[in-house]
Amino acid sequence: MSDSAADTATLTPTGALSVEEVLSVHHWNDHLFSFKITRPATFRFRSGEFIMIGLPGDNGKPLLRAYSIASPAYAEELEFLSIKVPDGPLTSRLQQIKPGDQIYLGRKPVGTLVADALRPGKRLFLFSTGTGLAPFLSLARDPDIYERFEQILLVHSVRRVSDLAFRTELESQLADDPLIADEALVQFHYLPTVTREEFPTQGRIGTLIEDGSLFIPQLRGPAKLDPEHDRIMLCGSMAMIREFEHSLEAQGFEEGSNNKPGDFVIERAFVD
Structure with missing residues (x-):
């Protein structure tokens, strides 16, 4: 060392x-x-x-x-x-x-940002800020995710363009991944957004939902979050997670866990 x-x-x-x-x-x-x-x-x-x-x-x-x-x-x-x-x-x-x-x-990995903590659904939204991207890099390359959900949208919100880690790989729809390249080409979507610099998509995740820009043309389904068919994972700043936790519950989404799958999950170990 x-x-x-x-x-x-x-x-x-x-x-x-x-x-x-x-x-x-x-x-x-x-x-x-x-x-x-x-x-x-x-x-x-x-x-x-x-x-x-x-x-x-x-x-x-x-x-x-x-x-x-x-x-x-x-x-x-x-x-x-x-x-x-x-x-x-x-x-x-x-x-x-x-x-x-x-x-x-x-020696012992743990966590609730796992597919087992979610009920079956059609669309999976992965909302991340900053280094909260990390667990979703793993999930987006998991073959099981593409069997569980018809579409996966990974949203990464950062302050500066240079903070968009792994951007090239994600923009290519994980084309170099040997196990899920074919599935990701059809089912995986990536939406980077920047809050403090010029960029094609600007604004916080909540703003993108409100103005409809989150629901990109490639994403099939309603231009709103639907608790019947949509499932959501959140990882990043505590402010973002707290905001969505209350908003999603108000819309009828139920938080899930390893013991009781639900409609959305956050990593309690990082928040609490």
Whole structure:
């Protein structure tokens, strides 16, 4: 591990943590980056779940944070998307990792942003802001999603154009994905929106719903959210999630969970 990221000593696995190697790092801009690490042979997860990752803290104990897994469940490596916080206890050092460095990985993925927490439906809306995109990168590349839903719309709202991580891949409708390329070409739609710079689509997600621009021509069905057939996942800023939580419930949508599937889900672990 580089001196700037953590102690130079080799990390030690524990009962709750494995030690993995950083394979690659991509810096999207000055406050956003993604990275890939090795995946243990026994590690299993459902698309949309999160896991604890981290580095040694100043006291020598692991300093851990929850990160949604951005890679599909069948990938040989694990990918994550992160912001850069200059004074953040973990991210101030995590942003300096390089290939070959070591990192802690939890052994038990969990979460509610999973298909099992939703009732069957026709359209799946994935509403994300910032790094809330991460779990939906995994879900959008899951073959099971294309069997459960006729159409998938991934909406990514950011402040600046450079914050649109993975934009090229998503605009191509995941054409390079070996398992879902054919399905995604017909069923997957991507709608990026920017709030503080010029861009073809501008405005917050709520605004796009109100003015109808969310319901792009390629998206079949009514130009409104329909609790009978539409299912929704939310991930991103707490303000966005709180706003939609109350709005959706007022429209007749019921929140789902792993124990009781519903019409929309949020990741309570990040909000509460």
